[in-house]
Amino acid sequence: DRNNITAAKIWLEEYNTEAEKVRPEAQEASWTWNTNITDYNNRLKLEAEKKKSEFDKRSYNQTLNWDWKNFTEINAKRQFYKIADIGESVLPTDKFQQITKAKSNMQSVYSKARVCNKPGDQDPSKCYPLNPTLENIMAKSTDWKELAWAWEGWRNETGRKMPDDYEKFVELANEAAGMNGYTDNGDYWRSWYETENFEKQMEELFIGLKDLYKLLHAYARKKLKERFVGHPFPDSGQIPAHLLGNMWAQSWGNLFTLLAPYPGKPLDVTEMMREQNYTTRKMFDLSEKFFTDLGLDPMPPKFYNDSMLDKPEDGRDVVCHASAWDFYNRKDFRIKQCTQVTMDWLITTHHEMGHVQYFLQYKDQPVVFRRGANPGFHEAIGDVLALSVSTPKHLKKINLLRPNQNPDDEELQLNFLMNQALKKIAFIPFGYLIDQWRWKVFKGETKKDEYNEDWWNLRCKHQGVSPPVQRFNTDFDAGSKFHVPNNTPYIRYFVSYVIQFQFHKALCKEAGHNGPLHKCDIDQSTEAGNKLAAMMKLGSSKEWPDAMEAITGQRKMNVSDLIEYFAPLEDWLKKEVKNETLGWDDQCGRIWGNG
Numbered sequence: 001d002r003n004n005i006t007a008a009k010i011w012l013e014e015y016n017t018e019a020e021k022v023r024p025e026a027q028e029a030s031w032t033w034n035t036n037i038t039d040y041n042n043r044l045k046l047e048a049e050k051k052k053s054e055f056d057k058r059s060y061n062q063t064l065n066w067d068w069k070n071f072t073e074i075n076a077k078r079q080f081y082k083i084a085d086i087g088e089s090v091l092p093t094d095k096f097q098q099i100t101k102a103k104s105n106m107q108s109v110y111s112k113a114r115v116c117n118k119p120g121d122q123d124p125s126k127c128y129p130l131n132p133t134l135e136n137i138m139a140k141s142t143d144w145k146e147l148a149w150a151w152e153g154w155r156n157e158t159g160r161k162m163p164d165d166y167e168k169f170v171e172l173a174n175e176a177a178g179m180n181g182y183t184d185n186g187d188y189w190r191s192w193y194e195t196e197n198f199e200k201q202m203e204e205l206f207i208g209l210k211d212l213y214k215l216l217h218a219y220a221r222k223k224l225k226e227r228f229v230g231h232p233f234p235d236s237g238q239i240p241a242h243l244l245g246n247m248w249a250q251s252w253g254n255l256f257t258l259l260a261p262y263p264g265k266p267l268d269v270t271e272m273m274r275e276q277n278y279t280t281r282k283m284f285d286l287s288e289k290f291f292t293d294l295g296l297d298p299m300p301p302k303f304y305n306d307s308m309l310d311k312p313e314d315g316r317d318v319v320c321h322a323s324a325w326d327f328y329n330r331k332d333f334r335i336k337q338c339t340q341v342t343m344d345w346l347i348t349t350h351h352e353m354g355h356v357q358y359f360l361q362y363k364d365q366p367v368v369f370r371r372g373a374n375p376g377f378h379e380a381i382g383d384v385l386a387l388s389v390s391t392p393k394h395l396k397k398i399n400l401l402r403p404n405q406n407p408d409d410e411e412l413q414l415n416f417l418m419n420q421a422l423k424k425i426a427f428i429p430f431g432y433l434i435d436q437w438r439w440k441v442f443k444g445e446t447k448k449d450e451y452n453e454d455w456w457n458l459r460c461k462h463q464g465v466s467p468p469v470q471r472f473n474t475d476f477d478a479g480s481k482f483h484v485p486n487n488t489p490y491i492r493y494f495v496s497y498v499i500q501f502q503f504h505k506a507l508c509k510e511a512g513h514n515g516p517l518h519k520c521d522i523d524q525s526t527e528a529g530n531k532l533a534a535m536m537k538l539g540s541s542k543e544w545p546d547a548m549e550a551i552t553g554q555r556k557m558n559v560s561d562l563i564e565y566f567a568p569l570e571d572w573l574k575k576e577v578k579n580e581t582l583g584w585d586d587q588c589g590r591i592w593g594n595g
């Protein structure tokens, strides 16, 4: 009967066995399209997704045979709860096909986009991809016009072509969420955090970090005004968004040579990697060794064979944006990325390997528990290890610091902290605002003809950046960021950037570190590794405060460890910007045209 827990557990076993067949097929078809974007592979992907959605629907219907909401066995009850939560698969077949088609269109536009008419090109029909060309221009160019060409061109070739598909996606995603008992798709996405007033909690964390961001923003604005003297910076105080070394102004690491407190003490790890003929494989071996030296798992033998670690040279279209893949069969785990030999890509490699390590650690959980404790946890693992790898002390150990450089030199240490701040503090408002915008779209508070105005209201208000050229309602700048057309939620990165410092602090203590937090390198500490592994093994079988407690001994997210980590730099910044006006107006002033 409906309360027979023994029979229910047998059914759960059967569900798992079947899920370990259906999911790998869907993943394999998605992998094939991602690594070779063709109409044929797209059809196979849609077919496989349709098959998986039918399995999900069938499984949901079978959960109705059990009174699982009243089960006393927590683990079984939690499995039923997750099996019954089938997301977009709840849609009837025709609507499921429509939403999958809309997503596929946007993903394809994003991944195939090229920008032409580069200033100074003899052949105006020559076109350039984001990776590596446009990203390199945004990272290295100091030519205002060239930066503006790349910035505007990318948005014309991506976001501008998506509003109709995006509107369709929002409508159907909300319909699916409604059928699953949520108020809208944003409510569904937030449900993964199982946290009362989650939006309020995120806002409080963000408010706690605003002052630190304003210091860095004021310093960067001061130095960029010197670099681009004579060019228009808005009176409202924002920084033109194309000057920050990144297509979305989300990470300012490429401004290090401009912003380093002691320019004579460079951290030019990329040059060192190139001088030592680093290859993609060497970057992965380095990362894997860090994990295994902590006592964590090595990559399975077929990982390197089956992964795509470099951009293919046979001209096929691929999704270059890095990603880590669990095939849910306990055997196949892959990474797909178009690796370049740079320090940034060494960090990204650790980030993706962090995902695979999490997959490996929880692979014997029931399929529905093979997720992060919350999505932010999955994003934090690789970054936590990268916090140790990037220290001057560790770079010295792996011979990526110049021989004449002393890792304990205080000026070098301050340069290191600035380098970290340009990636971690600069990211905070961006990590926060993407889903602020999307949650409002899903709530219906932002209509299609307001998509772009609302996007820039948030970019101007929270991030303190403004568009370098006039924007119109016919633009859709949110669509120029991978995660919007690819429907990947983003608040997970904001959460990760906060909790990774909590994890770092706790693991450094476990590793016996004394002294400032930013100097800690947990390398080879199996005590730290064991703590991390124990948390990852839980997967999503427990609510995330239990996982947080397993590492840090307490159950809340808070920004105090991040602030402690950057304390020495905060003092330096306060002195640097004492004659500056901190912050900016909420509005961006005149940036709007009615196109």
Ligand SMILES: CC(=O)N[C@@H](CC(=O)O)C(=O)NC[C@H](CC1(C(=O)N[C@@H](Cc2ccc(O)cc2)C(=O)O)CCCC1)C(=O)O
Pocket: 250, 321, 322, 323, 324, 325, 326, 347, 348, 351, 352, 355, 378, 379, 383, 493
């Ligand atoms: C099958 C699948 O999709 N799997 C998921 C993982 C999972 O869910 O299991 C996945 O691989 N997602 C891709 C995504 C890629 C990256 C990303 O998009 N990063 C953010 C923000 C950021 C930037 C710098 C940084 O150091 C940390 C975060 C951005 O670039 O804006 C690219 C660079 C790094 C991470 C990722 O790995 O999170």
Ligand SMILES: [Zn+2]
Pocket: 351, 355, 378, 379
């Ligand atoms: Zn990630």
